[in-house]
Amino acid sequence: xxxxxxxxxxxxxxxxxxxxxxxxxxxxxxxxxxxxxxxxxxxxxxxxxxxxxxxxxxxxxxxxxxxxxxxxxxxxxxxxxxxxxxxxxxxxxxxxxxxxxxxxxxxxxxxxxxxxxxxxxxxxxxxxxxxxxxxxxxxxxxxxxxxxxxxxxxxxxxxxxxxxxxxxxxxxxxxxxxxxxxxxxxxxxxxxxxxxxxxxxxxxxxxxxxxxxxxxxxxxxxxxxxxxxxxxxxxxxxxxxxxxxxxxxxxxxxxxxxxxxxxxxxxxxxxxxxxxxxxxxxxxxxxxxxxxxxxxxxxxxxxxxxxxxxxxx
Amino acid sequence: xxxxxxxxxxxxxxxxxxxxxxxxxxxxxxxxxxxxxxxxxxxxxxxxxxxxxxxxxxxxxxxxxxxxxxxxxxxxxxxxxxxxxxxxxxxxxxxxxxxxxxxxxxxxxxxxxxxxxxxxxxxxxxxxxxxxxxxxxxxxxxxxxxxxxxxxxxxxxxxxxxxxxxxxxxxxxxxxxxxxxxxxxxxxxxxxxxxxxxxxxxxxxxxxxxxxxxxxxxxxxxxxxxxxxxxxxxxxxxxxxxxxxxxxxxxxxxxxxxxxxxxxxxxxxxxxxxxxxxxxxxxxxxxxxxxxxxxxxxxxxxxxxxxxxxxxxxxxxxxxxxxxxxxxxxxxxxxxxxxxxxxxxxxxxxxxxxxxxxxxxxxxxxxxxxxxxxxxxxxxxxxxxxxxxxxxxxxxxxxxxxxxxxxxxxxxxxxxxxxxxxxxxxxxxxxxxxxxxxxxxxxxxxxxxxxxxxxxxxxxxxxxxxxxxxxxxxxxxxxxxxxxxxxxxxxxxxxxxxxxxxxxxxxxxxxxxxxxxxxxxxxxxxxxx
Numbered sequence: 143x144x145x146x147x148x149x150x151x152x153x154x155x156x157x158x159x160x161x162x163x164x165x166x167x168x169x170x171x172x173x174x175x176x177x178x179x180x181x182x183x184x185x186x187x188x189x190x191x192x193x194x195x196x197x198x199x200x201x202x203x204x205x206x207x208x209x210x211x212x213x214x215x216x217x218x219x220x221x222x223x224x225x226x227x228x229x230x231x232x233x234x235x236x237x238x239x240x241x242x243x244x245x246x247x248x249x250x251x252x253x254x255x256x257x258x259x260x261x262x263x264x265x266x267x268x269x270x271x272x273x274x275x276x277x278x279x280x281x282x283x284x285x286x287x288x289x290x291x292x293x294x295x296x297x298x299x300x301x302x303x304x305x306x307x308x309x310x311x312x313x314x315x316x317x318x319x320x321x322x323x324x325x326x327x328x329x330x331x332x333x334x335x336x337x338x339x340x341x342x343x344x345x346x347x348x349x350x351x352x353x354x355x356x357x358x359x360x361x362x363x364x365x366x367x368x369x370x371x372x373x374x375x376x377x378x379x380x381x382x383x384x385x386x387x388x389x390x391x392x393x394x395x396x397x398x399x400x401x402x403x404x405x406x407x408x409x410x411x412x413x414x415x416x417x418x419x420x421x422x423x424x425x426x427x428x429x430x431x432x433x434x435x436x437x438x439x440x441x442x443x444x445x446x447x448x449x450x451x452x453x454x455x
Numbered sequence: 456x457x458x459x460x461x462x463x464x465x466x467x468x469x470x471x472x473x474x475x476x477x478x479x480x481x482x483x484x485x486x487x488x489x490x491x492x493x494x495x496x497x498x499x500x501x502x503x504x505x506x507x508x509x510x511x512x513x514x515x516x517x518x519x520x521x522x523x524x525x526x527x528x529x530x531x532x533x534x535x536x537x538x539x540x541x542x543x544x545x546x547x548x549x550x551x552x553x554x555x556x557x558x559x560x561x562x563x564x565x566x567x568x569x570x571x572x573x574x575x576x577x578x579x580x581x582x583x584x585x586x587x588x589x590x591x592x593x594x595x596x597x598x599x600x601x602x603x604x605x606x607x608x609x610x611x612x613x614x615x616x617x618x619x620x621x622x623x624x625x626x627x628x629x630x631x632x633x634x635x636x637x638x639x640x641x642x643x644x645x646x647x648x649x650x651x652x653x654x655x656x657x658x659x660x661x662x663x664x665x666x667x668x669x670x671x672x673x674x675x676x677x678x679x680x681x682x683x684x685x686x687x688x689x690x691x692x693x694x695x696x697x698x699x700x701x702x703x704x705x706x707x708x709x710x711x712x713x714x715x716x717x718x719x720x721x722x723x724x725x726x727x728x729x730x731x732x733x734x735x736x737x738x739x740x741x742x743x744x745x746x747x748x749x750x751x752x753x754x755x756x757x758x759x760x761x762x763x764x765x766x767x768x769x770x771x772x773x774x775x776x777x778x779x780x781x782x783x784x785x786x787x788x789x790x791x792x793x794x795x796x797x798x799x800x801x802x803x804x805x806x807x808x809x810x811x812x813x814x815x816x817x818x819x820x821x822x823x824x825x826x827x828x829x830x831x832x833x834x835x836x837x838x839x840x841x842x843x844x845x846x847x848x849x850x851x852x853x854x855x856x857x858x859x860x861x862x863x864x865x866x867x868x869x870x871x872x873x874x875x876x877x878x879x880x881x882x883x884x885x886x887x888x889x890x891x892x893x894x895x896x897x898x899x900x901x902x903x904x905x906x907x908x909x910x911x912x913x914x915x916x917x918x919x920x921x922x923x924x925x926x927x928x929x930x931x932x933x934x935x936x937x938x939x940x941x942x943x944x945x946x947x948x949x950x951x952x953x954x955x956x957x958x959x960x961x962x963x964x965x966x967x968x969x970x971x972x973x974x975x976x977x978x979x980x981x982x983x984x
Contacts, residue, residue: 182506406659
């Protein structure tokens with residue numbers, strides 16, 4: 143197992159290298175000049191040129207790349223073009239809101255979607271099944287921002303139960319922290335509930351037709367034990383896969399949700415950096431997301447061994 | 456021992472009670488804190504390093520100016536107590552007010568102001584022009600200094616009281632000694648608010664608190680001049696990039712003020728009895744069309760004239776702003792309602808006389824080359840301008856190739872002098888804040904110094920001479936006439952086309968009062984009931 147993990151980690155290095163190269167080159171090839179953005183709307187060419195020189199943007203692209211790579215290998219992501227802060231500082235500052243949003247979203251998605259999927263499979267063809275499948279289609283089809291604005295309208299503007307926007311750090315109290323996370327997390331979780339419930343239903347349905355389930359029932363085991371111990375555990379591998387992939391997909395989801403709810407997380411940092419062409423920040427954030435994606439895939443593979451003893455690395 | 460059932464009951468009760476507990480926080484009293492959503496997030500803390508308006512707004516919070524423009528567009532002393540000019544108009548002497556302090560408690564001195572003027576003068580266009588006339592500075596004592604000129608210059612006070620980017624803000628000498636190409640690293644000013652660097656989270660919020668030791672002038676506030684009396688304890692600028700979210704937050708009482716709500720969302724706010732609108736920038740903004748003199752066929756004055764004849768302002772304003780309460784046509788290059796506003800040189804222009812425009816194009820030998828019109832698609836106040844221009848220009852006989860992109864791409868592309876087929880351009884449309892275009896020296900698009908001019912690069916010795924004459928003239932009456940002559944010449948040669956004035960009120964909760972009307976949104980004199 144350790145050998146497998148080590149090999150997988152080593153294999154990530156060329157992947158990250160390729161990502162780093164392409165992100166760097168594509169940003170440099172874009173027609174937009176970050177110096178012009180920083181200088182402002184009414185800056186004269188001389189002002190723009192001064193800033194371009196200060197940022198090192200007038201050097202050849204490959205020189206810029208190797209300077210950046212050299213620093214990266216020393217753990218230095220560089221300094222943001224805009225903020226007088228290092229990119230590492232910015233990422234650390236923005237990590238908590240995104241992490242909190244992701245964890246709460248995943249928590250909601252799993253505790254709602256797995257029972258929904260199991261129930262739909264168990265009552266296949268019933269009205270419960272149809273409701274769950276209908277919800278899945280809806281969850282997939284309606285864009286995140288539509289759910290977001292609808293929830294804000296009902297629960298914040300009409301009922302006044304939750305605030306419209308913003309984020310409170312955990313250190314400032316649990317209640318205000320969770321108060322501002324509930325609507326965004328529900329918004330973001332809808333698509334994952336749809337996804338996980340659908341996969342759970344399919345997977346459990348497949349398992350429920352197996353001989354060992356019939357045997358378990360013939361032994362006189364109660365249905366909840368049959369479902370939990372025999373059906374769900376054997377259906378777990380695809381469910382864990384989809385939860386893991388869902389976690390990776392959340393990275394994309396937080397960009398929209400953080401904008402709708404004005405949460406200062408990594409998603410917003412990415413959008414701000416892209417709009418402002420803050421090259422060092424964009425490069426670092428995309429590299430970070432790539433590493434997270436690779437690690438999640440590794441964790442999924444490791445998790446398989448917990449649910450299926452036949453899988454060995 | 457607590458049973459599992461008890462735990463579950465407790466959890467359910469907490470969940471049920473949560474909405475009740477949460478509901479109180481939305482309306483929680485915020486004390487004397489004004490929470491505002493500005494047009495952009497504050498990312499840079501040097502208002503001289505960049506011309507972006509959010510940094511200008513930050514500057515007005517933290518820094519102060521020697522002179523400032525009042526609501527009648529007159530320049531008045533601000534940090535300066537008294538000033539005099541020598542009879543030969545070559546020496547200006549400025550004496551600072553007593554009791555001015557930096558936020559670190561040290562007194563404001565002549566050295567600080569001289570260094571600040573020099574740094575601003577190295578960056579700002581108007582500052583550079585002023586510094587071209589400055590022979591040097593002399594420190595008389597800690598409170599008094601002199602500016603010595605090489606020859607008389609008519610815009611000394613107008614330059615030092617320049618209301619918009621870059622504003623000549625005063626900084627401590629150690630900050631002002633930072634080269635103009637580098638950002639200052641401190642947050643120390645002598646303005647009415649102090650910046651809370653420890654609470655600044657870019658992308659989240661910027662916080663300002665009242666500077667208790669600020670010494671306001673005795674006069675009532677007027678524009679950007681007069682007494683800057685702070686009547687709240689704290690101002691927070693929250694970064695809410697989504698307009699709809701900002702509107703919802705204002706409706707819900709979570710924020711107090713939105714600097715620039717988009718026009719299409721104003722009806723949502725109009726229905727709420729707790730919201731009011733404040734026209735904090737009564738001079739508004741001006742839409743403008745710019746042609747590229749370097750790209751054929753716009754190197755021909757008859758073609759540029761054809762554009763001036765083909766367009767009309769009403770079509771642009773209707774398509775972009777829509778509600779006539781928020782726009783007006785203005786047949787002048789200088790904003791209507793300002794001293795130099797005049798329709799001189801505009802006979803027959805901006806009346807969409809297509810037949811006349813077609814005739815001019817034929818005389819110019821226009822061969823049907825497609826005109827590359829840059830279309831910015833991501834800024835709501837600009838999006839509809841290019842399609843209107845396309846429609847009107849096609850009616851006049853132009854063949855138009857409208858190319859879509861985001862605004863930042865337009866900004867990058869407009870700086871290119873290449874032919875349109877190789878990434879250059881023919882026409883783009885933009886908007887100016889009226890306070891930035893009050894006279895021919897300030898109007899960037901009237902600069903006709905060929906390669907040194909702004910993108911579009913007009914080239915005309917006569918107009919440049921008029922602009923220089925305007926700058927040198929110290930008699931206001933003669934100066935005004937030169938300004939009007941400069942406009943006539945600019946229309947004659949077709950530097951750019953003004954497309955009307957538009958306004959965007961700020962939206963605020965009804966319990967916020969006292970906002971001063973000025974070219975920049977300022978927070979002194981504001982109260983929160």
